[in-house]
Amino acid sequence: xxxxxxxxxxxxxxxxxxxxxxxxxxxxxxxxxxxxxxxxxxxxxxxxxxxxxxxxxxxxxxxxxxxxxxxxxxxxxxxxxxxxxxxxxxxxxxxxxxxxxxxxxxxxxxxxxxxxx
Numbered sequence: 613x614x615x616x617x618x619x620x621x622x623x624x625x626x627x628x629x630x631x632x633x634x635x636x637x638x639x640x641x642x643x644x645x646x647x648x649x650x651x652x653x654x655x656x657x658x659x660x661x662x663x664x665x666x667x668x669x670x671x672x673x674x675x676x677x678x679x680x681x682x683x684x685x686x687x688x689x690x691x692x693x694x695x696x697x698x699x700x701x702x703x704x705x706x707x708x709x710x711x712x713x714x715x716x717x718x719x720x721x722x723x724x725x726x727x728x729x
Contacts, residue, residue: 634729641723645692645700657707657714659722676718681707688716
């Protein structure tokens with residue numbers, strides 16, 4: 613005996629193909645050294661004015677040194693220099709949480725939060 617719709621018993625109509633749900637991610641856009649990068653908002657701890665930085669001997673050019681952020685010595689990376697610029701102006705610090713660690717990016721500009729897919 614068939615179903616009320618005239619289908620053989622034990623069969624089901626074919627399911628509609630699954631559509632991939634677009635994943636939208638919120639990012640903070642930063643600019644430095646003539647380039648732009650996007651950082652996932654979930655990794656951004658805070659954005660603030662630059663603090664005094666104590667240089668460290670024997671470090672790469674892109675590592676400015678350490679700044680005391682919320683009572684902790686935190687490495688400060690000059691993003692523009694890391695990306696290849698000869699000199700990069702820093703007008704803002706962006707503190708990032710990377711697992712159990714924190715690092716500060718020195719950037720020229722914080723453009724804002726955007727959604728990307």
